[in-house]
Amino acid sequence: MPSQQDIKQRIVSVTGTSKITRAMELVASAKLRRAQLRIEALRPYAKGMSELMAGAARRAGNVSGLPLMAEREERGRAAVIAVTGDRGLAGAFNVNVVRLALAAADELAAEGFEDVVFTAVGKKGGGTLRFRGREVDHHFQGFSSDPSYADAHVIADFVSTRFLDGETDRVVLVYNEFKSVVEQRVVSQQLLPVPRDLVMGDEEPAEADAETEGSGLSQAIADFEPEPAVLLERLLPTFIDTTIYRALLESAAAEHAARRTAMSNASDNAEQLIADLTLAMNRARQAAITQEILEVVAGADALT
Amino acid sequence: MSTATSTDERQLAVKVLTPEGAVFEGRVRMVVAPSVEGEIGILPRHMPVVALLRPGETRLRITDGDDVVLATTAGYMSVEFDTVVILVEQAEPYHQIDRARAEAALARAREELAAAGDDDEATDRAKAAIHRAENRLKVVDRNG
Numbered sequence: 001m002p003s004q005q006d007i008k009q010r011i012v013s014v015t016g017t018s019k020i021t022r023a024m025e026l027v028a029s030a031k032l033r034r035a036q037l038r039i040e041a042l043r044p045y046a047k048g049m050s051e052l053m054a055g056a057a058r059r060a061g062n063v064s065g066l067p068l069m070a071e072r073e074e075r076g077r078a079a080v081i082a083v084t085g086d087r088g089l090a091g092a093f094n095v096n097v098v099r100l101a102l103a104a105a106d107e108l109a110a111e112g113f114e115d116v117v118f119t120a121v122g123k124k125g126g127g128t129l130r131f132r133g134r135e136v137d138h139h140f141q142g143f144s145s146d147p148s149y150a151d152a153h154v155i156a157d158f159v160s161t162r163f164l165d166g167e168t169d170r171v172v173l174v175y176n177e178f179k180s181v182v183e184q185r186v187v188s189q190q191l192l193p194v195p196r197d198l199v200m201g202d203e204e205p206a207e208a209d210a211e212t213e214g215s216g217l218s219q220a221i222a223d224f225e226p227e228p229a230v231l232l233e234r235l236l237p238t239f240i241d242t243t244i245y246r247a248l249l250e251s252a253a254a255e256h257a258a259r260r261t262a263m264s265n266a267s268d269n270a271e272q273l274i275a276d277l278t279l280a281m282n283r284a285r286q287a288a289i290t291q292e293i294l295e296v297v298a299g300a301d302a303l304t
Numbered sequence: 305m306s307t308a309t310s311t312d313e314r315q316l317a318v319k320v321l322t323p324e325g326a327v328f329e330g331r332v333r334m335v336v337a338p339s340v341e342g343e344i345g346i347l348p349r350h351m352p353v354v355a356l357l358r359p360g361e362t363r364l365r366i367t368d369g370d371d372v373v374l375a376t377t378a379g380y381m382s383v384e385f386d387t388v389v390i391l392v393e394q395a396e397p398y399h400q401i402d403r404a405r406a407e408a409a410l411a412r413a414r415e416e417l418a419a420a421g422d423d424d425e426a427t428d429r430a431k432a433a434i435h436r437a438e439n440r441l442k443v444v445d446r447n448g
Binding site for chain 1: 319321322323324325326339340341344351352353354355356379380382383384389391393425428429432
């Protein structure tokens with residue numbers, strides 16, 4: 001049975017830990033709120049971008065000539081971009097991404113790609129993938145909790161260049177989507193070649209609100225400066241930037257949400273542990289007192 | 305008379321959007337934006353246009369003599385039925401640009417470029433920063 005002293009020390013140590021987890025929970029909440037605001041801020045821009053691109057694509061008609069959209073055969077080399085966090089202590093957040101990234105790689109291999117390479121975003125994912133002996137062609141890190149558009153642009157540039165140079169034939173993006181504060185979902189989406197239906201958008205709704213909003217109709221008669229095909233070619237890189245930026249923001253929000261949940265659970269567990277230990281300590285103290293009384297009584301008895 | 309007045313008061317609904325949020329949202333009389341093929345001025349009842357923008361300054365005339373000038377990066381503009389949507393990476397109102405800070409940013413970016421060496425990523429980043437800083441200063445000088 002542990003002594004009072006031992007239990008006391010453990011209580012002090014657990015209290016210290018719970019202070020840390022509580023602080024991390026609060027920090028994660030604050031960062032989560034900011035990340036959510038940034039997702040909201042991006043939404044109008046992303047929507048405008050999609051509409052513009054759909055308009056230009058419809059006017060350009062034939063989009064298959066664009067290098068960033070050209071479908072390639074399912075062989076050669078595919079790349080999987082895994083977006084994880086730079087830091088741990090966020091529950092299963094990083095593990096989930098790595099797991100789905102590996103699953104996505106298997107799927108690509110099954111489709112016929114000879115070789116699958118990983119592009120890691122975030123310290124944790126890169127480390128784990130390398131540890132598992134996977135090939136990591138580049139490891140971006142240092143911005144997972146507060147990504148900027150410039151960060152996204154650097155990544156987009158890297159993967160697009162490699163794709164255009166023919167070093168990769170398909171690029172898949174795997175990241176944690178922020179559904180709500182309590183729910184994150186790992187998703188994988190094809191980034192390159194840019195899927196046709198993403199560029200074209202939903203044709204039906206656009207025409208349906210042509211009478212009220214006019215977005216579908218007016219772009220059919222709009223004056224393009226430069227030509228639709230040229231404009232589309234310029235728009236695609238921006239679209240890729242935006243897609244990656246959104247993935248980074250979603251991942252950041254999901255990371256903070258996951259960390260908050262994990263730390264909140266840890267704090268609750270610490271509290272429970274302290275309660276249990278306090279009880280154990282009181283018992284030990286009672287036992288010690290009882291023991292002493294018995295000894296005193298026995299001593300007095302011996303004298304008489 | 306009344307019709308003439310209503311024509312004069314016809315305005316454009318303008319949104320200037322960046323990935324980091326909306327920089328300007330409101331009604332204006334005229335928009336002048338730097339298209340890749342030259343400055344393009346938009347008045348109410350303009351025909352639908354989709355244009356590619358180069359870095360430069362975008363001018364929003366709210367009323368006569370009251371302009372909002374934005375230093376904008378490359379981007380896109382779409383005009384339809386008196387609605388103008390400008391999508392750029394960054395937009396900064398000129399009166400919020402601090403000359404000293406912009407100059408410091410330019411100097412810092414140049415140092416970063418010099419220090420970047422063989423690192424392509426750092427070089428790209430530094431170059432982009434230099435362009436932004438130079439554009440900002442140009443806009444300040446022109447309106448200063």
